[in-house]
Amino acid sequence: MKLELSLVVTAAICAAAKPLSKAGPSRNKLLLISFDGFRWDYDQDVDTPNLDQLVLDGVKAKYITPPMLTMTSPSHFTTITGRWVEDHEVVHNMMFNTTTNLKVPHKQTLTRSEWWDNGVLPLWITAQNQGLKTASFFYPGGGANYSGQAVNRVRVEAFDHQDDNETEWRQNIDTVMSWFSEDNFDFVTLYYGEPDNVGHAKGPDHPDRKTIIQQIDRTIGYLREAIELHQLSDSLNVIITSDHGMTTVKKRPLVDEIILNKYLNLLKLVSFEILDYGGFGILTPRPGKQQQVFDALSKAPNLTVYKKDQIPQSFHLGRSERLPPIVVVADLGFNLNSRFIVYVNKGDHGFHNGEMDMKTIFRAFGPDFRRNFLSKPFDSIHIYPLMCKLLGIKPAPHNGSLAMTEDMLLPRGGSHRPPASLAALLLTLLTFAVL
Numbered sequence: 001m002k003l004e005l006s007l008v009v010t011a012a013i014c015a016a017a018k019p020l021s022k023a024g025p026s027r028n029k030l031l032l033i034s035f036d037g038f039r040w041d042y043d044q045d046v047d048t049p050n051l052d053q054l055v056l057d058g059v060k061a062k063y064i065t066p067p068m069l070t071m072t073s074p075s076h077f078t079t080i081t082g083r084w085v086e087d088h089e090v091v092h093n094m095m096f097n098t099t100t101n102l103k104v105p106h107k108q109t110l111t112r113s114e115w116w117d118n119g120v121l122p123l124w125i126t127a128q129n130q131g132l133k134t135a136s137f138f139y140p141g142g143g144a145n146y147s148g149q150a151v152n153r154v155r156v157e158a159f160d161h162q163d164d165n166e167t168e169w170r171q172n173i174d175t176v177m178s179w180f181s182e183d184n185f186d187f188v189t190l191y192y193g194e195p196d197n198v199g200h201a202k203g204p205d206h207p208d209r210k211t212i213i214q215q216i217d218r219t220i221g222y223l224r225e226a227i228e229l230h231q232l233s234d235s236l237n238v239i240i241t242s243d244h245g246m247t248t249v250k251k252r253p254l255v256d257e258i259i260l261n262k263y264l265n266l267l268k269l270v271s272f273e274i275l276d277y278g279g280f281g282i283l284t285p286r287p288g289k290q291q292q293v294f295d296a297l298s299k300a301p302n303l304t305v306y307k308k309d310q311i312p313q314s315f316h317l318g319r320s321e322r323l324p325p326i327v328v329v330a331d332l333g334f335n336l337n338s339r340f341i342v343y344v345n346k347g348d349h350g351f352h353n354g355e356m357d358m359k360t361i362f363r364a365f366g367p368d369f370r371r372n373f374l375s376k377p378f379d380s381i382h383i384y385p386l387m388c389k390l391l392g393i394k395p396a397p398h399n400g401s402l403a404m405t406e407d408m409l410l411p412r413g414g415s416h417r418p419p420a421s422l423a424a425l426l427l428t429l430l431t432f433a434v435l
Contacts, residue, residue: 032188032239033239039245042209059363064380070280077122086317112144124151126394137172142155164197176190195213237366245355264296269289
């Protein structure tokens with residue numbers, strides 16, 4: 001009798017020591033969520049129980065650094081490609097052409113493949129080429145074709161889409177969960193346009209910004225309930241991040257606002273410009289006028305002007321073929337007005353990515369992530385190889401490094417405790433054996 005019990009106990013111990021095998025592919029699924037304009041410290045002055053719980057249940061980085069440019073489309077495309085902006089060439093939110101003076105608004109640019117398809121493959125396509133099913137829900141770049149290839153399933157924001165509808169936020173989560181649980185998708189990206197809109201309209205210090213952060217926190221809580229409901233807790237990893245931070249725009253009478261036409265005649269000296277767009281501006285001088293434009297702008301206060309071939313290497317912008325010859329970066333909080341002050345935003349981004357107000361968030365949880373793990377800060381470009389590791393695919397060429405993030409992952413095979421039912425059985429057998 002004792003020998004039989006000993007064999008049973010031994011078998012139970014062996015079973016408890018081994019991770020349970022899962023039906024289907026060994027890889028887990030991955031959801032990447034981006035909350036546009038979520039500054040790294042936005043949850044520190046608001047009651048956020050669900051985000052706080054994520055710190056205990058998963059991984060948190062103190063902050064991450066977006067690429068130069070700290071704008072929505074360039075930054076999101078760096079995350080999904082693992083390439084610097086000078087490589088993927090999505091150098092602005094607006095599609096533009098310096099020869100024809102074409103300027104396409106951001107929402108319309110989202111479906112213009114000629115702006116996104118520059119020879120760099122986003123993760124959706126790389127994963128699909130290795131047999132995975134992928135989808136994009138409102139994520140920038142998802143609505144384009146890449147060398148004729150489209151993402152398996154795509155939803156693109158309408159021009160008049162309302163970004164702060166909490167009911168719709170939950171519906172979007174329900175939809176994405178069904179894509180995972182019913183349609184067996186492997187990788188989905190989900191984008192929300194807040195708190196960026198509130199940050200622009202009201203400023204990062206306005207009470208409405210705190211209100212939208214609480215709405216985001218409730219949405220995180222709903223997400224976790226939906227994961228449980230769809231029985232995805234043991235098979236779905238989730239990364240939550242953003243594209244850039246936000247800072248208060250400095251305005252009169254507190255400061256003298258920048259009006260570039262005070263320092264040079266834009267109509268006579270410049271053939272193309274995009275200004276009035278936060279802290280980053282681009283200009284194409286007329287033939288033979290580049291040095292004159294550079295010299296004039298160098299005398300303007302509260303900004304730094306660069307010739308493209310002299311941009312600091314740390315910006316990872318200088319090799320871009322699409323970027324115009326003159327780049328202007330304003331000091332934190334100063335907007336780049338062109339001829340008049342027409343800028344109404346109270347908060348903005350586009351400033352130097354070294355500024356703390358431009359840093360953003362990183363949270364992650366799921367079966368492959370450690371629990372209660374605080375990661376050192378890192379650049380957002382390193383998210384790409386992490387996602388490839390989670391999906392078990394070979395990355396496309398990229399500029400990131402898995403060494404920056406792999407310590408947040410569990411050892412291969414995981415270290416999960418045995419199910420409660422198995423532990424209870426083991427305890428019962430051991431007790432019976434003692435008796």
